[in-house]
Amino acid sequence: MAAAAPSWVDLTLQSLRGEGFRNGGARRAVVDLLGRQECCLTAQEMFDRLRDEGNPVGIASIYRVLELLSEKGFVQRIEVGSGVARYEPAHHAGEHHHHHLVCDRCGKVEAFADEELEAAIHNVEGRTGYRVAGHDVVLRGACGDCR
Amino acid sequence: MAAAAPSWVDLTLQSLRGEGFRNGGARRAVVDLLGRQECCLTAQEMFDRLRDEGNPVGIASIYRVLELLSEKGFVQRIEVGSGVARYEPAHHAGEHHHHHLVCDRCGKVEAFADEELEAAIHNVEGRTGYRVAGHDVVLRGACGDCR
DNA sequence: CCCTAAATGGTAGCGGCTCTCATCTGGCGA
């Protein structure tokens, strides 16, 4: 059988190591937390969860880690219109890649995935003149509870 | 021949009038400015342009107008990742409807349109359980100048 | 014209995020 694919957490930390970064406690904690999420978190949510888990990390370090991970393409930064950035592990393709549905009224964020949509986006990318690094799709509306 | 379709500016102001709103000078100035744009502007850009045109409008009024226009669906609020909201006339379908390409490096925002993408999004909307009111697509990457 | 509720604009305040700097530490070389 093939060797198990490295987890996103291991891949991320090892890649950074390979580039000469040091991976102190704050970065390891944030990467580990992100690796346990299904969908996006805000920086403040990460701060609160890490504190509650007994592994507090400074908010400045959280933002710094997220900036580095964004730059290197390991996390996707998502804006859903509330003025707060959200972050999640980036899966450029494959089973985990998804987009977001946001309730205009209660702010709930849910995930969806669609292959036809991905194909259409891929077709557009080739015609833009940009070297396209990623994409976001946000559907806005009223969730089942709010409509 | 058919009567000319009312402009977005006239449609917007008349619809608000019909709902009992009063359309003072600030609101007329902001709607008029938006009606002259090809793509999205920030609130601060609107403040500066209106001042430069000799028709200054308070920044608070600009945000208030944009909030009302957003609520009523006359403008689309767009977040492209820089922490600043942008706004443009909403065209839910038809020749003016488009999405955005953002350069990660220099921040430039350009528009693109694609029918196949719109069709794919429409197909997704039906399966979500949400009453979907709108959607955003942002492609991120490096523009021709920056790559 | 007048009246009144809606609209406006200056400004204080809020909150997310960034910057600065003193301190700490991962991990390499001796």
Place this chain on the structure above:
DNA sequence: TCGCCAGATGAGAGCCGCTACCATTTAGGG
């Protein structure tokens, strides 16, 4: 194994987009 030090961390000040507040102005029906 141990000391070194560049990179990492965290507390707190500061920045900036946006909102709240309230005194003043004004749209527009009567």
